[in-house]
Amino acid sequence: MQKINRNVVLALLSLTSLVFLLFQLCYYKFYLSQKNGAAFSKVRGSQSGQDSTRWHVVRKFLGLISSHNIPVYLIDPLILGLVDKDIEQIRSSPDGLSPECKYFCAPRDFTTFALLDKTWKHEVGLFRTAEKMGFQWLKIINKDPRLDGMDDLSGVEIPLHYIFKLASHAIHLVVFYERSGNFLWHGPLRLKKHMDRKFVPFRKLHFGRYPGAYEKPELLLVSIDDLKVQIPKNPSSFLEEMSHSRFLECRYREARAFFQLYPDDASLDAVEFRKKAKSLLHLAALTLNNLGVKFWLSSGTCLGWYRQCNVIPHSKDVDLGIFIRDYKADIIPAFQKAGLPLKHKFGKVEDSLELSFQGEDGVKLDIFFFYEEDDYIWNGGTQAKSGKKFKYLFPKFTLCWTEFVELKVHVPCETLQYVEANYGPEWKVPVKMWDWKSSPSNVQDNGVWPVDEWDDVIQIY
Numbered sequence: 001m002q003k004i005n006r007n008v009v010l011a012l013l014s015l016t017s018l019v020f021l022l023f024q025l026c027y028y029k030f031y032l033s034q035k036n037g038a039a040f041s042k043v044r045g046s047q048s049g050q051d052s053t054r055w056h057v058v059r060k061f062l063g064l065i066s067s068h069n070i071p072v073y074l075i076d077p078l079i080l081g082l083v084d085k086d087i088e089q090i091r092s093s094p095d096g097l098s099p100e101c102k103y104f105c106a107p108r109d110f111t112t113f114a115l116l117d118k119t120w121k122h123e124v125g126l127f128r129t130a131e132k133m134g135f136q137w138l139k140i141i142n143k144d145p146r147l148d149g150m151d152d153l154s155g156v157e158i159p160l161h162y163i164f165k166l167a168s169h170a171i172h173l174v175v176f177y178e179r180s181g182n183f184l185w186h187g188p189l190r191l192k193k194h195m196d197r198k199f200v201p202f203r204k205l206h207f208g209r210y211p212g213a214y215e216k217p218e219l220l221l222v223s224i225d226d227l228k229v230q231i232p233k234n235p236s237s238f239l240e241e242m243s244h245s246r247f248l249e250c251r252y253r254e255a256r257a258f259f260q261l262y263p264d265d266a267s268l269d270a271v272e273f274r275k276k277a278k279s280l281l282h283l284a285a286l287t288l289n290n291l292g293v294k295f296w297l298s299s300g301t302c303l304g305w306y307r308q309c310n311v312i313p314h315s316k317d318v319d320l321g322i323f324i325r326d327y328k329a330d331i332i333p334a335f336q337k338a339g340l341p342l343k344h345k346f347g348k349v350e351d352s353l354e355l356s357f358q359g360e361d362g363v364k365l366d367i368f369f370f371y372e373e374d375d376y377i378w379n380g381g382t383q384a385k386s387g388k389k390f391k392y393l394f395p396k397f398t399l400c401w402t403e404f405v406e407l408k409v410h411v412p413c414e415t416l417q418y419v420e421a422n423y424g425p426e427w428k429v430p431v432k433m434w435d436w437k438s439s440p441s442n443v444q445d446n447g448v449w450p451v452d453e454w455d456d457v458i459q460i461y
Helices: 006-035 038-044 049-067 077-085 087-092 123-132 235-243 252-261 268-291 299-308 331-337 415-423 451-457
Strands: 072-074 110-116 136-143 157-166 169-178 184-186 212-214 219-224 227-232 317-323 342-348 351-358 364-372 377-382 388-394 399-403 408-412 443-448 458-460
Touching: 049 110, 049 123, 049 157, 049 169, 049 227, 077 087, 077 219, 077 227, 077 235, 087 219, 123 136, 212 235, 212 399, 227 235, 252 299, 268 317, 268 331, 299 317, 299 408, 299 415, 331 342, 331 351, 342 377, 342 451, 351 377, 388 415, 408 415, 451 458
Parallel strands: 072 227, 110 169, 317 364
Antiparallel strands: 072 110, 136 157, 157 169, 169 184, 184 212, 219 227, 342 351, 342 458, 351 364, 364 377, 377 388, 388 443, 399 408
């Protein structure tokens, strides 16, 4: 028998391997790409496998929720930031800009969508379908804060977040709830002890580090990377809102403890005052929001929210704070047009400005303007009869949203430090006799207004 040449055998084996490899490539190109759909074959040509995997996972998720008639909208900050740059072209191109995968193939670990709770109730069927499609899922629930003020209902848990994971990418579905202040709220993402903390890199999530409050967005259906998806009509406004969305819940448990020690005033006068204060606060919020002026609950109104989740009945006024940088000359005319005449104007824009407007039946609205220094913030006060000036010092603070008397309003995020600066360590104890010139813990003498300026800096109407 003729001896077989070793080199010939090696050459034949190499040729066979090459033919098999070419067969695999052709199989993938002409069969699998068609199986995954024409759109996927278009986007994958100019992207790496990892990039197209992101697109493919998003596509499967959109198919999943569409099959269950669940209306979601895109809130992913990275993708919305890219979309915002091309928003005019996207709006005018119903079929998308180009076959290249520009948005959903961008590097990221998650894609984030929003879901309105009232639009969906049947999660069991969704999870079953998701598992059949290859998704792993995680559901995060926690107590419903809207019920915390009700003793018999506090503790009821609601879904806050869902994670759907497929291959190396995950979908974060944030559940938004409508609050009585006519805004949308999402809760924090807090894992329970039994949950897998390595399921996804949770620290990279854009939503869930803290609760958030948002206006109800107007949505726009667009085509992005050959996928139909709803987005906020104005992505840049949504992204700006997101950066200042942190929400603080009223401390209902502490409020109940407070009323155990100091029973609430349920007299007719107290009920009437709270009703008028609520109405005045709603009118003030509407007026300032229409002007685009950011404000927050200050002084006694802030204390009432923080300590007892309600208006303090013996305070007899509503107190708001505004940074002087946000001052507008239209503020006084706008309040007068709203039916709130100016009661007094103390100080000037450059120093210690304070406005007071007359509300219904003696309830007044006081607006204090705050000035920022390098290491503290202050507002001023003026005694009309003597021209004496006072200064109230606060540690620096930022603003968070809260819900108060069925209204979405700002409060200092560092509320405890803010309240303690103004009312001292005994702020939990009600004080009915309060002298604004000497009682606050943070008050300082600040000189006297020159007599020749009194006509400008001390105006009483």
